[in-house]
Amino acid sequence: MSTQLEPGAIPGRKTARKGGANKEVGQDRKEKTQGRAASLLVAPTLIVLAIVILYPVLNAVYMSFQQDEGLDPVTGSFVAGGFAGFANYIHWLFQQCETPTGPASCPPGTLGAQFWSATGVTFFFTVVTVFFETVLGFWMAVIMARAFRGRTVLRAAVLVPWAIPTAVTAKLWFFIFAFDGIANSVFQTDILWTGSQGPAQAAIIIADVWKTTPFMALLILAGLQMIPAEVYEAAKVDGASAWQRFRLITLPLVKPALMVAILFRTLDALRMYDLPAIMTNGANGTTTLSILVVQQIRVGFNAAAALSTITFLIIFIVAFIFVRFLGANAVESASGGAKGKMK
């Protein structure tokens, strides 16, 4: 880290890193030995990560190329399926099922028939919830960033939904959206919230936005507080309006933090499971990819492995697009922010 102050920098505040330009005395000599010590220190972490992340992922990929066990019609026992090639992937991507009369498109009511609808539902939930969470989260963050009496109380209050475990949140909203629940009696309606498609999706979106907006607000708030107050003062002196200050100062300066927040929420939302699982059990057009995976695990492991591999690839592609195209800044902040986020 640089100990040299750049002209105009505020004491105590870290200055931006400038690559390897400012070397300390003796740094070159130390580099080699430090490298060895560093890899030794990092090794345990890498080994643990390999065991808990790499192995399951690779094993899932291996399993996805195995056929699920089939029933021997004579003995009534299951027999191992053997190598499947891409059959499991074709099963999902083209919604092809084995039927008594040969391969055909999966009939409604099978899990195979739901892949694309589940993908659609997952992306629909992701786009809508992340949009609302970003807008509302930004708004909350701007309010929380101001200095006023009772700010700490407000911050604590805003954080409550995030602190509640998702399963509890889901049960809470399940009761609120019951037929004779609070939602219907407050609004004097008799909507079957969990009984038909539109309301069921709306109910889950509302619950998710309620729960995760505080997380968004918190990440954005952290970004807002990085912006020095002097910049705003200077802008005021120059006669910039509130809107100009927001658009030309706040937005560009908070963008890295905002992108990281959106990235995390998007990836998080793409694997949404608990809310729909508890509120609707996947009924009425709320089956997400994760719910489909879990339902498939009870039917056949290997097809489930193929499905989770596909889900993994989808999340990977989305993450890649974010990191690569939507902001190179997010890379550095993301690798820094990741440490604090992992649950």
Next chain:
Amino acid sequence: MGTKISRMYMPLAVAATLAMALSACSGGTGGGTEGGGGGAASENLDARGPITYVQGKDNSEVIRPLVDKWNAAHPNETVTFKEQTDKADQQHDDLVQRFQAKNGDYDVASVDVVWTAEFAAKGWLQPLKDKMAIDTTGFLPATVEAATYKDTLYAAPQTSDGGILYYRKDLVATPPTTWEEMLAMCPIAKEKGIDCYAGQFAQYEGLTVNVAEAINTAGGTIVDKDGKATVDTAEAKAGMTNLVQAYKDGNIPKQAVTYQEEQGRISFEEGKLMFLRNWPYVYNLAKSEGSSTVKDTFGIAPLPGKDGPGASTLGGHSLAISVDSKYKATAKDFTAFMITEETQKFYATQGSLAPVMESLYTDAELVAKLPYLPVLLTSIQNAVPRPVTPFYPAVTLAIQQNSFAAISGTKSVDQAMTDMQAAIAAAGSK
């Protein structure tokens, strides 16, 4: 590594790490399994030693006293009791993982009636024949049938359960015996401004139970003896049509498509529902709960049928012995001990669990404590097990999704039954 390369690969690496970390927890469970029982079914038949018994949460302290009693009498063959969660899905997944590992961790397990065929076909259960035979004389036939796969008994019936009809005796003097009779009484409910009939019609396992009852009552079946789908018959369609029509006419209230057991029970206890199909557990709650407004004004009857009692769906648990158990002689004796007449009485008095032995349903002492037993007996005597098929998880999904579409009106009955037939057939032909 040069900065240029690292900058190029950085997005890729970050994306991969994020995707892995975030999706690893949804990855596959367990490894591949080998089918068939192999030689394990003929091993350790005479071995005795300490064993493990596993079942779902022992909420009413039924199992522990029994295990203590057994252990006091058999100091060299002690039983360790392992308690699972009280969620059926989690119990199922736990059993699958242990059985798949083939290490004999669980010697005796309590399995839900719908899992027996799946576990038996996977070769995880010890066939209860020859040396391992268990005496089931005097047991209700439906309970034995549900524990049988391909003509072999794979589990010993432990407790039973069946649907019964709760009705308001202050509104209808005699309970309806047929479905049509019941619907003919619905104007009485309408006059009082309450709902007529409800069961469990939300999209979950309870819907399979209710749809199976409707289909079986109308004389149809879901799968035949060989596990082939049979829901495109006229009888099965008639059964489904009964439910769909009643929902369309408002005799089943529109919010019933969100009802699981509890929502229906609460509505009934609040006096907002005239007829309710539910399990026997509701009886004691409706009698004693402070919030119940129907304490003295409700009665029970067998489910209404076509021209007599309806065909209830069978619930309950059976005891299965793992094929990989190291001490099968002990496991067998313990299983027999857990289903003696005396033990079954204890299940009933201590845990309100219905017995599987027919004679106990008329036992004066038990009937005094559980007044619903005679009605439940009729229900279980007419009960049909849910489809006995190793593909039960896929079959129940096929039933749930298509029947829900039919009831909520997004599909015609004909279309729903055609799809259900195809989906059940596809489940069994992997």
